[in-house]
Every structure is written in structure tokens, then in C-alpha cells.
Amino acid sequence: MILQQALRRELAYTAGAVFLVMLTFMLTSLVIRILGMAASGKASPNDVLMLIGLATIGYLSILLSATLFISTLIVLTRWYKDSEMVVWFSAGISLRDLVKPVLQFAAPFIVLALLLGMFAWPWANQQSALFRDRFEQRGVMSMIAAGRFIEPAKANYVLFIEGMDPDMKYARNVFVANAEADKIGVALAHQGKFETMPNGDRLVVMENGRRYSGTPGQVDYRIVEFERYAVKVDNKPPESEAKLPPKSRDTIELIRNPTRENLGELIWRISLPILAFNFVMIAIPLAYVNPRLGRYTPLVFAVLIYLTYSNLINLTQSWVRNGSVPFWLAWWPIHLTVFLGALVLFRYRQNRSLGGWRAVFGLKRGSAATSGSRA
Numbered sequence: 001m002i003l004q005q006a007l008r009r010e011l012a013y014t015a016g017a018v019f020l021v022m023l024t025f026m027l028t029s030l031v032i033r034i035l036g037m038a039a040s041g042k043a044s045p046n047d048v049l050m051l052i053g054l055a056t057i058g059y060l061s062i063l064l065s066a067t068l069f070i071s072t073l074i075v076l077t078r079w080y081k082d083s084e085m086v087v088w089f090s091a092g093i094s095l096r097d098l099v100k101p102v103l104q105f106a107a108p109f110i111v112l113a114l115l116l117g118m119f120a121w122p123w124a125n126q127q128s129a130l131f132r133d134r135f136e137q138r139g140v141m142s143m144i145a146a147g148r149f150i151e152p153a154k155a156n157y158v159l160f161i162e163g164m165d166p167d168m169k170y171a172r173n174v175f176v177a178n179a180e181a182d183k184i185g186v187a188l189a190h191q192g193k194f195e196t197m198p199n200g201d202r203l204v205v206m207e208n209g210r211r212y213s214g215t216p217g218q219v220d221y222r223i224v225e226f227e228r229y230a231v232k233v234d235n236k237p238p239e240s241e242a243k244l245p246p247k248s249r250d251t252i253e254l255i256r257n258p259t260r261e262n263l264g265e266l267i268w269r270i271s272l273p274i275l276a277f278n279f280v281m282i283a284i285p286l287a288y289v290n291p292r293l294g295r296y297t298p299l300v301f302a303v304l305i306y307l308t309y310s311n312l313i314n315l316t317q318s319w320v321r322n323g324s325v326p327f328w329l330a331w332w333p334i335h336l337t338v339f340l341g342a343l344v345l346f347r348y349r350q351n352r353s354l355g356g357w358r359a360v361f362g363l364k365r366g367s368a369a370t371s372g373s374r375a
Helices: 002-039 045-081 084-090 095-143 251-256 260-286 297-322 333-350 365-374
Strands: 148-150 157-164 170-180 183-196 202-214 222-234
Touching: 002 045, 002 095, 045 084, 045 095, 045 260, 045 297, 095 251, 095 260, 095 333, 157 222, 170 202, 183 222, 251 260, 260 297, 260 333, 297 333
Parallel strands: none
Antiparallel strands: 148 157, 157 170, 170 183, 183 202, 202 222
């Protein structure tokens, strides 16, 4: 059919342009945010491109839903503004006839939003968290180099290692100076090694050395010879899947372990494809343009609907996480309300000549006037 071909073709061109524009804005904001993290020491500069790519993959489902919503609005609004819709209506096409071609175009977007929300979103968040944890775990270990004094920002010691093997297992001529209250301690050893404790602590262990401790300016220094003297250089616990936040956990794991936090995250993932579908259903009747109003008036309402809808979903997530509302009662009422609102708006647009709420309830002016005369 000519209508379906024309509509799908224009939707494809518009969706491509809208997607590129929104992707550019999103990438710009991600670059600024992640570069700020790298500058503040929260992420490795070498991982910036990977973190940007992972964040882009994570937000693709939201981006596709917004692209579908905006492109449908833009195309149908232009048809109304340029009187193309009048021509189609004159040819016997109704507003309901637009639903099939628009949904056919939207079906791949909805399926992609489902797959990305269920699999790509947690995977991208998990990989991003691993990159950040790996950078934080390196801590002092990544700073250690032969012949270099190391003074960690959050520690009260200075470490010096003259030489070490490439695998960072053994070290020679190790020097450690630390300050406690008004005393200073200095430990020296000709050899040492790196060890990892079961809880994930990383240690530099000095062997067969000597330690000097005392107060500067006084002669009461204490000299102790030791066989082993350990300096903890990292207390980061080992990585564990259980320690991952809910947004980084697999969907299957959320289902198998239905805690309140997991169910709250599951609501968001379930909502992504439903969100895209409801946006399409709202966009078709919302695209109507009154010639007396601006062309982009529907876009203003679209922004308000998008913000309200997404914030209500976030609010539902918080209720489930807090235990205020059970999961089975939380995930569907908002989506059903929006869908019914779209049907009401469809009814209103199809019967605009009746005006007001008569269009919704199917009342006719003639019948209303007759009933009034009879009364």
C-alpha cells in the first residue's frame, strides 16, 4: 500500500537522522563525564575509550526508545502541517490505519530495546565496574617501580624498592618509612617479596631486615631485627559477582535471587520494551497539529510525557527496593495507565468534531440535544 510504503520510508530517514543527533549529544556528555573521572583519578586514562563505548552500549536501549518516539512525532506532525494527512483522510484512511505501518517499523526497535535491556545493559555496566575496580585495585602496585620512592595519597608511609623481577614476586633492597603520632619508623631489608592474602590484601614482605623507630631529636631510638616485616599496600577485597550492584548483574541472576534490590532493577529492564511500545501508541494521536499553534507543540508535550513516564518508573523502582510495594503489583499499573491514555487520545482524535469528552465517550450532539428536549 502506498501509505505504508511512504510512511515507513520517511520514518526510516527521520529515525536515522534523529538517532545520529541524539547519539552525538550522548557521546559528548559521556566524553565530558568520563574525561572528568580520568582527570580526578577515578578511572585510568588508558580505559577512557573503552568506558565511553561501554556506556554507549548501556544507554542504547533508552536511545532507541527516544528515537522511535521523536521520529514518529516529527513525521506525522509534518504530514499534518503540510496537509498531507488531510489528503490521506480524504482518501478514506483513518487514524487507526496508521497503527499497523508504524508498529511494523517500530517492531525492530522494540525487540532491540528488549535484548539490550536484558543483556547489553547489565554486561556493559559489569564491564565498566570491572574496569574501575581494576584501576582502583592496582593502586600502589601500579605505582611501584624499581628505584622510585612511592608515597600513596591515603597512606602514611614511603616505600622504595631498588630492584624487582618482571613478575613482581621478589624485590631487593626494600626501604619503608612510616610515621605514627610523633614517632618515625624506618625498616630496611636486602630482600623481600609480594604476597596476596586470602581476603585480597596485597603485601610487600621484607625478610631478615632491621627496623629503627623513635622520636626525631631524641636519642631513645629502638632497633629491632626481624625475619618478616609486612607492609600492606592494598586492602581491596577480591572481585566477586555477589558484590556487583544490581544493574551489573545478569537478568537470570536477578530472577533466581529475587531480593528487593534485584526486583527493582528487573522492573527497569522489563519496562524498556513496554516503554518503546507505549511511546509509539502515544505519538500517533499526539502528532496532531493545530494550524494556529506552533509546529513543534507536540514535541513539548512529548518531552513532558517522556520525563513523567520515566520518572514514574524510577519511583516504582524505589518503592520496590524499599519494600513499600510488591513486585507483582508495581511493574504493570503505570504501563497499563499510559496505554489506556493512548487509547483515549486515539478516541479523541478520531472524533474531534464532537469536541470535548463527548469524543471519548462516543456521545453525539444530536442525541444529547434530543435527551435535553425530552427532559
